[in-house]
Amino acid sequence: MEEQKDFDILEMPAEGLAAYWLSIKKLIDVKRNKKVLEEEIRYTREPFIKFLLETAFSDMDEDTLRRLAESKTKTLVDEYSRKLATMQISLLAMSSQENPRISFVRMASQYPTSIISEKKAFTLAHSLLDGLFEKESDRTVLLEFDHKLQPDRLLVKMLFHIILSRKEGKQQLEQLVAHIKTPYYANGITQVIDGFDHRVLKANLSVQGNEILKYSARKMEMAAEMCMGIRAKLSYDDIFRIARAYMP
Structure with missing residues (x-):
């Protein structure tokens, strides 16, 4: 089996x-x-x-x-709720081009205890960004995104996405979509790329996140x-x- x-x-x-x-x-x-x-x-x-x-x-x-x-x-459900909340923060940060440090603090605050330091998170996120432009990099591993990842790895991945969007532009996010295994996040990134109004995006993510949690319970x-x-x-x-x- x-x-x-x-x-x-x-x-x-x-x-x-x-x-x-x-x-x-x-x-x-x-x-x-x-x-x-x-x-x-x-x-x-x-x-x-x-x-x-x-x-x-x-x-x-x-x-x-x-x-x-x-x-x-x-x-x-509490764990899923925290992960969906951090995904929403990440997606809205990409939409508004928010300062990544502010985004990190907002995402990290969803957890009752510290899951990773700011310094380590940014070091790892920038390493992912550097790897994205290296020909030898394994993009499948580099760009893998799944809500089943541990919270610290998930947060680093999203911080990487936020930095990528802010530095290189929202259209660079297109290359991520095929590697995202969580439909909620993949759909959100697609809406960011398509230029959805920030308020519409926030409303969509909030409603869908609540429905996912209710359905899961x-x-x-x-x-x-x-x-x-x-x-x-x-x-x-x-x-x-x-x-x-x-x-x-």
């Missing part, structure tokens, strides 16, 4: 997530052993799904499991309920009914 590198609850549609849990139900019913879950836990990188697999089939009582699932949801709730249903040994049809309750 290959590692599920692209399995991501933040961007996965509810239908795809429901299909995943239904497939888990089928595998458990057919194989009737714990090896199915052990393999899923081993190869699944998605944090919320991994958490459910590791805890829901343990000996803990259902009330405790539900409280833990709710806590994990809040923790991950809802998907986590659905995943937890389906997982609990599997734990309770409900039928495949009943697990499917749980999924349908979370879809239009």
Whole structure:
């Protein structure tokens, strides 16, 4: 079994997530052993799904499991919220050609503790900028952008984008788009390049960010309920009914 590198609850549609849990139900019913879950836990990188697999089939009582699932949801939604907030700051900074130092302070302030010093962040960001114009550079690695990156790496990448936009112009951002794996950020950069009015861009990013967070929390709730249903040994049809309750 290959590692599920692209399995991501933040961007996965509810239908795809429901299909995943239904497939888990089928595998458990057919194989009737714990090896199915052990393999899923081993190869699944998605944090919320991994958490459910590791805890829901343990000996803990259902009330405790539900409280833990709710806590994990809040923790991950908070993390996603901070990352989306820093992305919005970065995109708006590129739009307005804001001073990168101001942008850095605003992005770093989204975190309760310091994730990287200003000096180190700017040193790394300028190194990325220098690498962009070196023929020997691996652009795939250099320009990779994914919300799953650690916060410090994500912040450095965005600082690099802000500096690039300010020094070389917004059109230079075009080369980044193909390497951005987070649609929210890729769409935002495209709007910056196209010259969207700053107020329109801010409104778009704010609305979309809020909807992404609400939808993600809802998907986590659905995943937890389906997982609990599997734990309770409900039928495949009943697990499917749980999924349908979370879809239009």
